[in-house]
Each structure stands twice: as structure tokens, then as C-alpha cells.
Amino acid sequence: MGAHDIGVSTKGLSRRQFLKASAAVAASAAALSTFGCAPQAKVEENKEHALPTNLEEGGTWVPAACWHNCGGRCVNKVMVKEGVVVRQKTDDSHEDSAEYPQQRGCVRGKAQQQQCFGADRILHPLKRKGWQPGGGENSNGAMRGKDEWEVISWDEAIELSCQEIKRISDEYGPTGFYCKSPDATINVMCGCVRGWDTTSHGTYTLGSDMIGLPGTDIGKANDRFDMMNAEYVVMYSSNPTWSAAGTPTYYFIQAKEAGVKFVTVDPMYNASAQMLDADWIPVRNGTDMAFMLATAYEMLRLDEEEGDIVDWDFLNAYTVGFDADHMPDDAKLSENLKDYVQGVYDGTPKTPEWAEPICGVPPEQVTEFARILGKNNKTYLLHNYGMVRCNGSEMIPQMLMALGAMGGHMGKSGHACGGAYHANCGNYGPNLVTAGNAKKPKTTNPVSTGVRQPQLYDIILEGGGEVLDVSNSYANFHEPIPTTLGPIKGIFHVTDATLQTSLHQKAGIEAHRAVDFVLTRAQFMTTNAVYSDIILPVTTEWERPGGVTTCNREFVYCYSKVTDPIGESKTDQEIGVLLLEGMGMDPALAYDTSETQQFFEQIAGSKIMGKSGEMEPLVTITDADIAEWGVEGEAQEGVISLADFVANGGYQFKRTPDDGYGFIGYEDFVTDPEANPLPSASGKLEIYCQARYDLMASFQYDGIEQFKPYPTYVVPCVGYESTFKDGAIGGEKGEYPYIMYNPHYLRRSHSVFDNCPWLRETWANPVFLNRQDAKEKGIEEGDTVLISAPAGQGLRTAAILDILMPGVVGVPHGAWVDVDEKTGIDRAGSDNYLIGAQYGGMGVSGYNNQICNVEKYDGEALAPDCDWPQRIVSA
Numbered sequence: 001m002g003a004h005d006i007g008v009s010t011k012g013l014s015r016r017q018f019l020k021a022s023a024a025v026a027a028s029a030a031a032l033s034t035f036g037c038a039p040q041a042k043v044e045e046n047k048e049h050a051l052p053t054n055l056e057e058g059g060t061w062v063p064a065a066c067w068h069n070c071g072g073r074c075v076n077k078v079m080v081k082e083g084v085v086v087r088q089k090t091d092d093s094h095e096d097s098a099e100y101p102q103q104r105g106c107v108r109g110k111a112q113q114q115q116c117f118g119a120d121r122i123l124h125p126l127k128r129k130g131w132q133p134g135g136g137e138n139s140n141g142a143m144r145g146k147d148e149w150e151v152i153s154w155d156e157a158i159e160l161s162c163q164e165i166k167r168i169s170d171e172y173g174p175t176g177f178y179c180k181s182p183d184a185t186i187n188v189m190c191g192c193v194r195g196w197d198t199t200s201h202g203t204y205t206l207g208s209d210m211i212g213l214p215g216t217d218i219g220k221a222n223d224r225f226d227m228m229n230a231e232y233v234v235m236y237s238s239n240p241t242w243s244a245a246g247t248p249t250y251y252f253i254q255a256k257e258a259g260v261k262f263v264t265v266d267p268m269y270n271a272s273a274q275m276l277d278a279d280w281i282p283v284r285n286g287t288d289m290a291f292m293l294a295t296a297y298e299m300l301r302l303d304e305e306e307g308d309i310v311d312w313d314f315l316n317a318y319t320v321g322f323d324a325d326h327m328p329d330d331a332k333l334s335e336n337l338k339d340y341v342q343g344v345y346d347g348t349p350k351t352p353e354w355a356e357p358i359c360g361v362p363p364e365q366v367t368e369f370a371r372i373l374g375k376n377n378k379t380y381l382l383h384n385y386g387m388v389r390c391n392g393s394e395m396i397p398q399m400l401m402a403l404g405a406m407g408g409h410m411g412k413s414g415h416a417c418g419g420a421y422h423a424n425c426g427n428y429g430p431n432l433v434t435a436g437n438a439k440k441p442k443t444t445n446p447v448s449t450g451v452r453q454p455q456l457y458d459i460i461l462e463g464g465g466e467v468l469d470v471s472n473s474y475a476n477f478h479e480p481i482p483t484t485l486g487p488i489k490g491i492f493h494v495t496d497a498t499l500q501t502s503l504h505q506k507a508g509i510e511a512h513r514a515v516d517f518v519l520t521r522a523q524f525m526t527t528n529a530v531y532s533d534i535i536l537p538v539t540t541e542w543e544r545p546g547g548v549t550t551c552n553r554e555f556v557y558c559y560s561k562v563t564d565p566i567g568e569s570k571t572d573q574e575i576g577v578l579l580l581e582g583m584g585m586d587p588a589l590a591y592d593t594s595e596t597q598q599f600f601e602q603i604a605g606s607k608i609m610g611k612s613g614e615m616e617p618l619v620t621i622t623d624a625d626i627a628e629w630g631v632e633g634e635a636q637e638g639v640i641s642l643a644d645f646v647a648n649g650g651y652q653f654k655r656t657p658d659d660g661y662g663f664i665g666y667e668d669f670v671t672d673p674e675a676n677p678l679p680s681a682s683g684k685l686e687i688y689c690q691a692r693y694d695l696m697a698s699f700q701y702d703g704i705e706q707f708k709p710y711p712t713y714v715v716p717c718v719g720y721e722s723t724f725k726d727g728a729i730g731g732e733k734g735e736y737p738y739i740m741y742n743p744h745y746l747r748r749s750h751s752v753f754d755n756c757p758w759l760r761e762t763w764a765n766p767v768f769l770n771r772q773d774a775k776e777k778g779i780e781e782g783d784t785v786l787i788s789a790p791a792g793q794g795l796r797t798a799a800i801l802d803i804l805m806p807g808v809v810g811v812p813h814g815a816w817v818d819v820d821e822k823t824g825i826d827r828a829g830s831d832n833y834l835i836g837a838q839y840g841g842m843g844v845s846g847y848n849n850q851i852c853n854v855e856k857y858d859g860e861a862l863a864p865d866c867d868w869p870q871r872i873v874s875a
């Protein structure tokens with residue numbers, strides 16, 4: 001396939017046929033309205049437009065993007081015929097084998113056509129009827145989320161937006177705006193205060209390097225082939241079957257088939273554990289520290305009584321702070337983990353019996369786990385990050401690393417200790433192929449202030465105030481700078497679903513109603529869009545020239561355009577150019593090349609591990625290719641032609657177990673710690689870490705004084721203790737007796753896909769309840785349940801499980817909030833509507849140990865989500 005045909009366009013085709021197959025049919029819908037009305041009929045109408053049976057004749061397979069933050073990064077091919085997707089498949093570019101696996105996608109990926117061609121795509125720029133530029137009364141902010149919409153032209157949308165942005169800029173300067181993650185347009189146009197959150201990696205976000213781990217503890221577990229050499233793989237707070245669908249799950253299945261035994265430590269006997277027939281250690285969410293301390297206690301006890309459990313040689317050579325004889329030079333406190341665990345300081349040995357009331361793990365299971373971590377077992381201690389998205393989980397990174405070190409599970413084949421996250425889950429090592437850079441101009445936000453996300457809503461509502469400038473980027477911490485912020489009057493939403501995915505959504509909605517202007521670029525009526533004033537319709541990746549993504553160490557995906565932009569939607573770059581022009585600025589400051597040129601740069605800059613051990617160009621590009629693409633560039637020699645790279649959908653590095661590209665995390669450090677020191681002050685694994693403690697303490701968040709520079713049990717600001725009336729475990733239960741967590745859920749990638757009817761039909765979005773708890777509350781399967789938390793209330797139907805610990809309630813992450821304005825109850829069961837703004841310690845977003853109550857709802861029962869109307873604004 002020639003490069004120029006990668007984008008199959010609708011030009012010259014029957015527009016009618018295109019409309020039939022795509023959801024652009026929505027354009028014919030009746031009156032302009034808020035979104036709650038017409039749609040289901042439209043969906044039905046859509047279904048009726050059955051396509052002819054000889055679908056494939058004349059169709060072209062196009063590698064199509066699956067661009068979501070879902071942990072997969074898979075191949076997703078669509079057959080395009082006359083601008084319409086008529087078939088969809090995944091990777092079949094080669095025979096599937098364990099060594100050379102196809103990069104297969106999941107069911108969500110197959111529903112992608114309902115993203116691009118969804119009946120609910122926003123087709124035109126929209127303006128909230130009651131809003132006018134000028135601020136104050138003009139903005140009529142209280143109507144956000146309730147008002148009607150009107151279609152406006154692009155010219156009008158850009159003019160109104162720029163007029164208001166200029167006004168706010170002139171009056172308040174760049175801190176007059178807020179955007180969680182600003183892009184080049186915002187940086188150049190006006191700047192903004194940005195939000196900071198610990199999201200994915202929880203407390204590993206802060207100073208993992210200071211304790212000697214890689215940033216966020218990612219990259220030091222072993223290559224996938226080595227997993228077969230383990231005897232045990234511990235999946236700590238890890239559910240790749242849901243959170244890393246696609247290839248990662250396949251690696252775990254292979255290990256299972258090779259005879260590896262799996263152990264899961266999790267409040268739920270999750271889908272991965274079931275698939276891998278794992279032994280289940282049920283731990284109450286947010287209480288892992290108690291379980292881990294007791295495990296350390298048992299390892300020490302068993303070592304003393306039976307021997308051969310603790311790897312003292314490893315601890316002594318590679319760590320500091322485990323015992324009094326191996327303290328780091330910079331320690332300000334002469335305390336250590338071993339003495340704490342054995343009760344030297346507080347007279348309380350951290351025995352399994354001490355831990356049980358907190359974490360709920362039967363003592364004999366702690367002992368069993370301590371044996372599995374023993375030094376003579378080949379054990380992988382892999383973790384995901386649910387357990388560090390908890391209040392009070394600040395020291396879990398140090399403790400988990402300490403357990404790994406106690407068993408000596410680093411630097412050797414069959415042993416590992418580290419993060420198993422997202423698309424690289426189960427497969428670490430240097431990349432063997434990488435995607436090139438699109439080479440866009442570097443832009444800088446004129447405001448360096450990054451404020452904790454929930455604190456921002458308060459700042460907006462209070463018209464400014466004192467904040468701690470924590471960081472201006474996600475993983476770029478510095479000592480906090482006290483900063484005074486003035487009023488924030490404008491909010492931009494770009495490629496985050498901020499109002500949906502940040503905690504304290506209720507305050508977020510109020511904050512959105514308090515400002516003068518909310519501008520959102522959206523594909524659908526997302527939560528951000530619902531509470532906006534102007535919505536600019538943005539394309540999906542399927543409607544752009546294409547791109548290259550590094551998916552995992554062995555695979556780069558090259559995806560191409562599937563269709564022309566739907567409706568009047570434009571790409572983010574096109575919108576950025578219009579906005580900058582509207583502001584009287586030079587768009588080239590943000591975008592100086594075409595999107596096709598950027599795609600080309602990504603291809604040209606893609607690299608492959610060469611025989612020399614250096615990364616070399618991956619794709620062969622000829623002068624003819626450059627002329628055909630109409631881009632600037634130079635010919636180069638690689639291992640695959642440009643045409644094949646684009647047609648195949650990228651390149652997969654062919655692996656074999658003995659190819660020399662295997663990887664054992666920490667191997668170089670363990671072989672020669674002097675020559676290969678870790679990034680910590682001592683160069684070793686710091687079980688006691690002064691630097692990380694000092695950085696944390698400098699934030700001066702509430703409760704920091706409870707922590708020590710080494711792992712101890714700390715009562716969180718909100719957590720299991722808060723489910724009791726007087727905060728003491730074992731006492732009378734309080735108003736919110738359950739402990740809630742937010743599994744990342746199959747139906748969605750965060751908030752994305754929640755609108756997709758096929759997926760709504762495939763997976764309900766229930767609340768997970770333990771059977772005994774449900775019985776006590778008189779709740780039966782399918783009943784509508786009212787979930788009440790201090791911050792808000794939501795509804796969901798009950799899914800009653802035997803595989804969830806008693807006292808634990810699971811509210812899946814990412815449902816699009818749907819507030820009943822009369823009752824203030826959210827019908828959709830949005831996780832963040834139930835979560836408040838409290839934080840302590842290092843300021844972690846405690847998604848997984850919030851408190852709640854559940855009861856049978858006595859109002860109207862919920863209809864299944866798949867029967868809810870889609871949010872369609874039609875013109």
C-alpha cells in the first residue's frame with residue numbers, strides 16, 4: 001500500500017452511505033436540546049442500516065489506533081470500505097506463538113468504531129445558551145450542566161473563546177486559568193495554573209529514586225522469558241487481566257503453564273487470580289502495611305527458629321536501614337525497621353496476631369507468605385499500584401522493597417521485585433524497538449505552579465488563596481514553595497477527563513459553576529463537556545494522518561488514518577492553530593509542521609536494537625517515499641520499508657529465550673554495587689531513607705509527623721479506622737462502616753468508552769458487595785443500592801460476590817457522573833463523586849481506602865445502563 005492511500009477518505013463516495021453507517025445520522029435528529037432526550041431511537045435507527053453481505057469486496061485493511069490509557073497497546077485493524085468501517089480484527093500479521101506473540105487486542109478495542117462513529121459524537125461547535133463572554137452575571141455559571149446547547153459556527157466559537165480568554169488574561173494574567181495538563185496551545189495562548197495528582201503510581205510518585213528504586217518502581221522486574229524460571233509469582237495488588245488486557249496477560253498464562261505457582265494479595269480474588277489459580281491472601285484495602293510488617297516479623301521468627309529464610313548477605317551488602325548495624329550515614333534518627341518490627345521501640349512486636357484486626361489476614365496465611373518470600377525460593381514479588389493509591393500508604397514502597405530484599409529476590413534469574421504496570425506488565429528490559437519523536441516545538445507554561453488537584457477546587461471557590469506549589473509536572477518534585485494565587489476565572493479541558501477522574505468531583509462541579517468561562521475540546525458529551533460553556537468538537541485518532549507508539553519493549557505500533565473528520569470536528573492541532581490565530585498570535589510557536597510531517601518524523605525516528613548493541617534506524621526511507629508523502633526528510637537505511645511498516649501496522653522485534661536480550665532487574669547492581677550504584681544517597685536500597693522523609697516532611701501536610709524515615713504503621717487520615725465510631729478498630733461501627741475501593745474496570749479505560757453501547761451491554765457497572773454484608777443489609781443481586789460517603793451519594797445495582805472480603809465495597813473507576821439535581825444523588829455511580837478532598841502525609845490521592853455506607857435504595861430502581869439514552873446533542 002502506498003503511503004498516500006493510508007487515509008481512506010470519503011471523498012467522491014456516497015455521502016448517504018457514509019452517513020448510514022456512521023453515527024452522523026444524529027445530524028437528522030429533531031430539536032436542539034440538552035442531551036437527555038432523543039437518542040435511543042437514533043441508536044435503533046442506526047442498527048437498522050444493515051450493510052450488504054459482500055462487505056469485504058473492495059475493502060482495505062487499515063491499522064487503526066487504539067489510543068487509550070488502558071494498559072494494552074494492541075493492534076487493532078479495521079476494514080475500510082467507502083469511508084466506512086465494515087470489519088474489525090486484531091493482529092494476524094504472523095502465526096501466534098509464545099515466543100513471538102500476536103499483539104492481540106481486547107473487546108474494548110473492537111468497540112472502537114463506536115468511538116469514532118458513535119451516535120453521540122459531537123459534530124459541531126456548541127455553546128451553552130445561557131453563557132455570554134464578559135464574566136460575572138454574563139456567565140450564568142449556575143446553569144452549567146443544566147442549560148441547553150446551541151450549535152454555532154467555528155468562526156463564532158473561536159471568536160467568543162478568544163474574546164473571553166483575552167479578557168481574563170488582561171484582568172488576571174496567566175494564573176487566571178486552570179488546566180490540569182496544558183498543551184502547546186494553552187502554554188502559548190495564555191498559560192495556566194496546573195493540577196498535580198499522584199494518580200497511577202500513588203505513593204511511588206514521590207521519591208522512589210531516593211530509596212534506590214527506578215522512578216515509580218517501573219523497569220526493574222525481569223524480561224518475560226525469565227518468569228518461567230520462578231517458582232512463585234506474587235501478584236501484589238495486581239489484576240492485569242482487567243488492567244493490562246492484550247499481550248501482558250498472555251505472559252502470565254505462559255508462566256502458569258510452565259508450572260509457576262501464583263499468589264495474590266488483594267481484597268478481591270480478582271480475575272487474574274482466578275485465571276492463574278492463585279492462592280488468595282485477602283487483605284483489607286489500605287491496610288497492607290500491617291500485613292507487610294507482620295510478614296517481616298514472621299520472616300525474622302522463622303529465620304531464627306528454622307534458618308534459611310532471611311538473606312542476610314543480601315541485606316548487609318545491598319541495603320541500609322534494616323538493622324542498627326547498617327544505618328545510612330545521613331540518618332538523623334537511630335531507629336531501624338528490624339527493631340521496630342520486633343517491638344523494641346513501642347513494646348509491640350508486629351506479629352500476625354497484631355496485624356490481623358487491621359488487615360484481616362488470618363495469621364497462618366502471614367506465616368505461609370513469609371515462607372514463600374524465603375531466600376531459598378525463586379520468588380517474583382510483582383506489584384501494581386492499587387495499594388499505594390490509599391491514604392497512609394506513604395511507606396509501602398519502602399516496605400515492599402524491604403520484603404523483597406529480606407528474601408534476596410533481586411538481581412537473579414527466577415527472582416524479581418518491582419512494579420508490574422500497564423502495557424509493560426510482565427515484561428521489562430531495555431526497549432528493542434522505539435517510536436520516533438514527532439518533533440513539535442517545545443513550549444513552556446509561563447506559570448510554574450502546580451497545586452494538589454482537590455485543593456484547586458477550593459482555591460477556585462474561594463477566589464484564590466495560599467497554596468503549596470508542589471510540582472509543575474507529574475514526576476518533577478521539588479520542595480514546596482508557598483505561593484499566593486489570585487482568582488481563577490477560566491478552565492480549559494484538553495486531553496484529561498479532569499472533572500471526572502479527579503477526586504472531590506462534587507466540589508469540582510461547584511468550582512466549574514463558579515468561574516467565568518469553561519472551554520472544552522471533546523469528542524463526546526463527557527463530564528468535562530457537560531459543565532462547559534463552549535465545546536469544540538475534536539477528532540479521534542482515526543481521523544488524523546497517523547502515528548507511531550512504543551507499545552512494549554518488543555513492539556511499535558504504526559497506525560493510519562481511517563476516515564475523514566466526522567461532522568465539523570477538527571484535530572487538536574487544527575483547533576490550536578485557530579485559537580492562536582484568534583488571539584493574534586503566531587501558531588508556529590506551538591505547531592510549526594503539518595500532522596503528516598509529524599507522523600513521518602515518528603516513523604523516521606523509530607529505532608531498533610542493532611547488532612552493535614546501539615539503537616539504529618528501524619525504517620528504510622527512500623527519496624521517492626519522501627516525495628510521495630510530500631514531507632521534508634532524508635533517505636535512510638533500516639530493516640523494513642516505509643510502505644511495509646505502514647501497511648503492517650508497525651514492527652515487532654522477534655524474540656527467542658536465548659536471544660541475548662533477556663533482562664534481570666538489578667543484575668548489574670548486585671554483581672558490582674560499587675560500579676553500579678542505585679540513585680539513592682547511599683547508592684543502596686534505603687529501607688531507612690532520610691532524603692525521602694525530609695522531602696515529604698517539607699510539604700507540611702497534616703499527619704506527616706506520624707511517619708518515620710523507615711516503614712511503620714500509621715493510621716491514615718481516612719481509612720479502615722474511620723469506619724469505627726471512635727476511630728479504634730474493634731469498637732462500634734460508625735456511620736460509614738465499609739471501606740471502598742475503585743477497581744480499574746473492564747468496560748472502560750478510565751472514563752473512556754463509558755458511553756459505548758456495546759460495552760454497556762457487555763459489562764454492567766455494578767457496585768461490588770460481599771455476600772454476608774449484602775445479606776445483613778437485606779440487599780439482593782440486582783437491587784439498586786444507595787452508596788453514601790461523607791463527600792456524596794451514588795446509585796448502582798448490586799453485584800454480590802463471594803470473592804470480595806467482608807466490609808469492602810468496590811465502586812468501579814470512571815463512570816460518567818449523572819447528578820439528579822433534585823436529590824444531589826449521582827445515578828451513574830461515579831467513583832469521584834464519593835471521594836472528598838482529605839489528604840495527609842505526602843498528599844496521595846486516597847482512592848482505595850475511602851469510607852462509605854450501602855443500603856437498599858427506596859427510590860426508583862435503576863434501569864440497566866445499556867438502556868440509558870446516549871448523550872446526544874443534535875442540531
Ligand SMILES: Nc1nc2c(c(=O)[nH]1)N[C@H]1C(S)=C(S)[C@@H](COP(=O)(O)OP(=O)(O)OC[C@H]3O[C@@H](n4cnc5c(=O)[nH]c(N)nc54)[C@H](O)[C@@H]3O)O[C@H]1N2
Nearest residue numbers: 199200494495496497498501521742750751752813831847
Ligand atoms: N477515584 C479514582 N479516581 C481515579 C483513579 C482511581 O482509581 N480512582 N485512577 C486515576 C488514574 S490511575 C488515572 S491514570 C487517571 C486518568 O485520568 P484521565 O487521564 O483524566 O482519564 P481518561 O478518561 O483517560 O481521560 C482522557 C480524556 O481525553 C479525551 N480524549 C481522547 N483522545 C483525545 C484527543 O485526541 N484529543 C482530546 N482533546 N481529547 C481526547 C477522552 O475522551 C477523555 O475524556 O484517573 C485517576 N482517577
Ligand SMILES: Nc1nc2c(c(=O)[nH]1)N[C@H]1C(S)=C(S)[C@@H](COP(=O)(O)OP(=O)(O)OC[C@H]3O[C@@H](n4cnc5c(=O)[nH]c(N)nc54)[C@H](O)[C@@H]3O)O[C@H]1N2
Nearest residue numbers: 070071200237239243285286384385386387743744749750
Ligand atoms: N480496563 C482498564 N484497564 C486499565 C485502566 C482502566 O481504567 N481500565 N487504567 C490503566 C491505568 S492508567 C492504570 S494506573 C492501571 C491501574 O492498574 P491497577 O493498579 O492494576 O488497577 P486497580 O484495579 O486499581 O488495582 C489492581 C488490584 O489492586 C487491588 N487493590 C485495590 N486496593 C488495594 C489495597 O489497598 N491493597 C491491596 N493489596 N490490593 C488492592 C484491586 O482489588 C485490584 O485487583 O490500569 C490501566 N489499565
Ligand code: SF4
Nearest residue numbers: 066072073105106109
Ligand atoms: S487493551 Fe487497550 S489498546 Fe488493547 S485493544 Fe483493548 S482498549 Fe485497545
Ligand SMILES: [Mo]
Nearest residue numbers: 069199200201
Ligand atoms: Mo493511571
